[in-house]
Amino acid sequence: MPQIPSFDSSGSAGAGGPFLPDAxxxxxxxxxxxxxxxxxxxxxxxxxxxxxxxxxxxxxxxxxxxxxxxxxxxxxxxxxxxxxxxxxxxxxxxxxxxxxxxxxxxxxxxxxxxxxxxxxxxxxxxxxxxxxxxxxxxxxxxxxxxxxxxxxxxxxxxxxxxxxxxxxxxxxxxxxxxxxxxxxxxxxFDIWNELPEWEERGPRPPAGSMPVSEAEARAQLALLAGDDAERRTGQADFAGAASLAFAPRDAAGAPNVVIAEAGTGIGKTIGYIAPASLWAARNKGTVWLSTYTKNLQRQLDQELSRLYPDPAEKAEKAVIRKGRENYLCMLNFAELADRAAMGGGAVAIGLVARWAKASRDGDMVGGDFPAWLAARLGGVTGRTGLTDRRGECVYTACPYYKKCFIERAIRKARRAEIVVANHALVMRQAALDQAMGPVAHRPVKAAEAAGNAEDEAPSGREALARFVFDEGHHIFDAADGAFSATLSGLETAELRRWIRGAEGQRGRRGRGIEERVGDLIAEDKLAEEALAAALSAAAALPAPGWTARIHDGAPRGAGEKFLALVRQQVHARAEDNDSPFSLEAETMPPVPGLMEAAAALDDALKRLAAPLQLIADRLRARLDDEAEDLDTSTRIRMDAAARGLDRRVRILIPSWRSMLASLNAATPEAFVDWFSVERLYGREIDMGMHRHWRDPTIPFADAVLEPAHGVLITSATLRDRLVEEAEDDEGWETAEIRTGASHLAVPARRAFMASPFDYEKQVRIFVVRDVSRTDINQVASAYRELFRAAGGGALGLFTAIHRLRAVHERIVTPLEEAGLELYAQHVDALDTATLVDIFRAERHACLLGTDAVRDGVDVPGDSLRMIVFDRVPWPRPDILHKARREQFGKARYDDMLTRLRLKQAFGRLIRRATDRGVFIALDARLPTRLTSAFPRGVTVHRVGLAEAIDESRRFLSGGEAELAPAKATP
Structure with missing residues (x-):
């Protein structure tokens, strides 16, 4: 049995200091x-x-x-x-x-x-x-x-x-x-007694429409940068171009959209904050700055301290806004605190209590919550058990409502000048607004339907009229996630849980619909009958333990029987059932019994939707009939409950029924359907049907761009320049297709600012031609020796997790023996952001990662001086990609995606004028047509591994390479 640590409790400050343990x-x-x-x-x-x-x-x-x-x-x-x-x-x-x-x-x-x-x-x-x-x-x-x-x-x-x-x-x-x-x-643990309450404030008047001139944007930029800052022509030009997005709109549906590719080193963050802050202050309005990665959100938060040096003013005028699933739910915490007080998980809950009292905003995902503590919570409930990601909020019925971090953030965002959000939140709100309108066929995920529109962003389109989408190259992927639908075991089981509660599962808290609205419909016979009917109808959806029953061949109810046949079809049609990875298959032709199972599930969903709609209608009727008598708290609860029901009845269930109906007809031309079995480490965790837009920027343009007044979309990697295109004004077609600007009635304005770096002097690019990409030992040896040559500061990028782990296993010991710490995503028990922070802080560290690291790393200086790609990052050839490939140009579409990935990765390498870096591809198959991803004039050397190692060492130590002349990147 482990020993209990002993402490010196004398209080004296002896050799070990006060109360230091004897350990x-x-x-x-x-x-x-x-x-x-x-x-x-x-x-x-x-x-x-x-x-x-x-x-x-x-x-x-x-x-x-x-x-x-x-x-x-x-x-x-x-x-x-x-x-x-x-x-x-x-x-x-x-x-x-x-x-x-x-x-x-x-x-x-x-x-x-x-x-x-x-x-x-x-x-x-x-x-x-x-x-x-x-x-x-x-x-x-x-x-x-x-x-x-x-x-x-x-x-x-x-x-x-x-x-x-x-x-x-x-x-x-x-x-x-x-x-x-x-x-x-x-x-x-009763910290709720010590947290301040938020207060309601009157609605904000509509924002004005006064423009920001280019000259004013440049002047504001100079003010924010400070007198000692280096004057960057490209940054000033960028601020001037960004100001065009803040001009008044001349016609409804004709937003002022600016697409700006600003190369690495331009300083675009403060470049767009300058005109955005001027417009917000001048017009008493709000500008939403949207990012794709948490890293950029943190960077924006730091940059806003220049705009608002007074912390109190910053807290009032700048808000970081995320979905409610990111914030600590005080009701969940209180329930777990009660359990911890009786002896379960007291240490983890205590640390959360200390954090919650000191936290700026209660953000548990990417905020000031210690990321390493999330794993510590696993023995209690996990981080998800402390957030409200299940649509269970009871609003004013919650005893902690007036101290709720989520509600506080929502109200601050309504009056802020700058709101820093993310693409997922902005698009989720837009998807809900669209789906709740007259168009009901748009697919929306259950997670989106479960969210409260009032919770996710300020109500009213006026508050969402001005946007800056940074990391704009991710708009296509973010829209793909926001405007898609999944009819799966996890999604349908979640709807059942939302209606019926935890159903006796030990250790799981789940407030069913009866607990949330039962008292609100008391003595309303029609509503009570509808509630009973909904509880009964929901029994057709997958129940707790559904995965085990399907695996055992004993599904129960319409939902599980449909999923069992989906699983059967996927296993029957997939090429490699023995693979530990997820599987997928076309929906047609169906296996025997699938059509009948789909019809039965459709009927069950129809029987479920009717009573849910009736409950919503009865709640609204009571809001109308008893308008004079209802107190504010009850009105808020009733309205929230009615809207939650509406979203499931008008968005989620119709989306699923439309998908099921297509199995008996045809998938609408704009969409792609398929079946999948999702696996995690070889274990099946979900199965179901998916529907995605072939071009997700269509609903993005319709829901986000067209209703807006002004939008700036910016990134360092918007355009895809082909080898034969020699001018810097080429490649915009790709940018407009990937951002949705091609669907607008009024063309977007374009702006390009090249990076200020001398890449010919600062960078070397090598394609290694004598390492077998199929021999993991050769690949690992290459990584080991290249990282040694760099002396650390090296980032290894992989296109597959299993290869990353295999390489890590082979090189971790020799690198650490050489004094080079090796960290790895998917290996180390730390989140990606923390791994990147450690890598940034330790000059001789090395890091292995996949896509999230490639897109989220911002490591200026000597801490990142080498990037090594294991393979050409071709897109995964799945069913969805196959459909998009046909629509967007076949092989040229593959090349475009791959060039943009290479371009994004290369952009991580040089962040300052004093940086030096080496970019290496361990894949001899990298074709010349993809090298236009790299800056013009930089030579791409195809060499052997020994030569790449030697020249990398020479170049990074300050010497000049002794390579034979080679053709430069066009």
Missing amino acids: AAMVPSRARGGGAIAVSADGEIEELGPEEALRRIEREPVMLVHAGFTARRIARGRQFREPGPHILDLMELFAFVHPAQTCLPTPEGLARALGIEAGETPEDQALMLREAAAQMLATLQNLALPDRPSAARTAYRMAEGGWAWGPGVVAALRDALGREGKPPGSRG
Whole structure:
């Protein structure tokens, strides 16, 4: 049994500092084969082999930084048990002492966050961990520390729940617990009593229409950049072009749309903030800045501090806005806190409590919530159990409604000048607005239908009239997700749960429709009968345990029987059933029985929709009939419930029924249908039918662009330049097709600003011609030696996760023996954003990743000096791609997508005028026609691996390459 850590509770600041545990501090060593360096409480330094280090972690209290992550690095591929609750994780202590503050989960990151020296060697770092622990425990004794009584109560409950740091933290805060030395009653996690309430404010008047001139935009840019900033002609030109999107609209349906490709290094973020902020302040309106990645949202938040240097003003005028599934739900938290107080998950809930009190906005996904803590929540409920992603909100019936993070963000966004959102949120709102209108055939996912339109964005089209879509090259993919539909097991089971609740599942909270609206329709006989009918009809949808029953060949109900036959057809028609990856198949011709099963499911959905609609109608009738008597709280609940029902009846169910009907007729020409079996690590997790637009920019243009007054769409990778196109004004057709601008009645304005970098001097591009792409050992060897040649600062990009893992397994030990830390998406127990942050902070680190890393990395300076692609990033040849390929130009469409991916990846390499970088493709099949993805004038050298290694080392060390002349990129 693991030992319980002992603490010095004397309060003296002896050699170890106050309340420091009698435990060793441990960090991974750099020895061959793994292991660790440990420093005992007496200062004795030991070098441990991996087996001994893992044994101690398993049995003894040990100080680690991010226990699971560190144990993996010590193990170096060996089997080990996840560290237990006896481990003293310094990330937990930091999150308690400094909640909602940034700290990378590494020794260097911890030292940087605390303002102490990390040291160069593992021995130094292990010693530093003890210093860090002592400093944080001493901080808790500081009487000026905010909320010490609240912190003490929370720590006490966490200690009761077995927190390894608990005894020392409680001892440091004991004076704040009062005479009793413990919290009164069950207090400790009840942070809702200490959160401020939001207040309703009157509606904002419509925004004005006064324009922003190019000269004004340039002047505002200069003001924001500051007197000491370098004057960039391209950035000023970009700001001037962006101002055209803020001109007044001359006719309905004719927005001012500007498509601007601004090369890397232009500084487009502040370039469009300049005219956007002027327009918003001048017209008392709101501009929505939409991004695709969380990384850019964070960058925008930082840039807005230039516009609003006063934090109070920034909090009022600039808001980061996301879907409600990103925010902490106080009702969910309170229920889990009650459970934790009785002995379940007290440590994780306590850390969430500390964070929630200090959080800027309650955003658990990409905000100030510690990303590493999400894994810690897995033993409690997972992060999703603390957010409202199931459409269960009871609004004013919730006792925490006036303190709700989501409601606060919604109201702030209604009055803000700048709202930083994401493409998914903006398009989801637009999809709902469209689907709730006269056009009912547009496919919308259940997640979108479950969302509350009032929750997702300000009501009224006027509030969504001015947009900037940064990372505009992702509009096609974002629209593809927003305007699609899925009739699957998970989606239909979710609708059943929304109607019938958790149905007795232990440990799952689920408020069914009866709990949400039962009291609102009491004594309304028609509505009560409809509720009973809806509960009965929903039984035809997949019930808990549906996956096991389908796998066992014993489906129950219309929904499960349809899914079972879909699964049968996919397995019968798929080419490789033994593959661990997801499978798909055409919908036609159907296997025997599928048509009958589809008809039965369609009938069940029809019988479900009628009573749901009746309940919505009766709620609205009561709103009308009792307008004089209903209190505000009840009106809000009734209106929200009616709209939630409407969305399912008018959007979700008709979308599914339309898909089922096409099995007996034909898929509408604008759409693509197919069946799939979704797998995760070889295990089947879902199955069903999908419907996507062939061209998703059609509904995007219809729902977002046409109703808007002005839209700026910008990116560094909008145009696809072909080899034979020699002028910089070519490639716009691709940009307009991918952004939806080609569907507008009035042509979009175009603007191009080239990168200011001297790529001929700053970059070398190599295509390695003698590495077999099918031999993973050769590929791994190439990565290992290229990363060594670069001395770190290298990013490895992969087109498949299984190859990434295989390469990681082969190169992690030799790289770390060479002093190069290797991190990997899909391997390390950290989210992508945190991995990128660590990579950015450590000059000699290397990182392996896939698409999310390729598109989300912003690493200026020396921390990224080499990019290695394992293969040409061709698009995946699935059913949807096959249909789009036919529509958009066949082989030319494939080339376009691949060039844009190469162009996006290359754009990560050079971010400053002083950067140097090497771009390497380990695929000799890279055709010349794709090299137009790279900047003009840069030579693409096709060389052997040895030559690429040697020349990369020479170039990155400051020397000039000695390669024979080769043809430059046209």
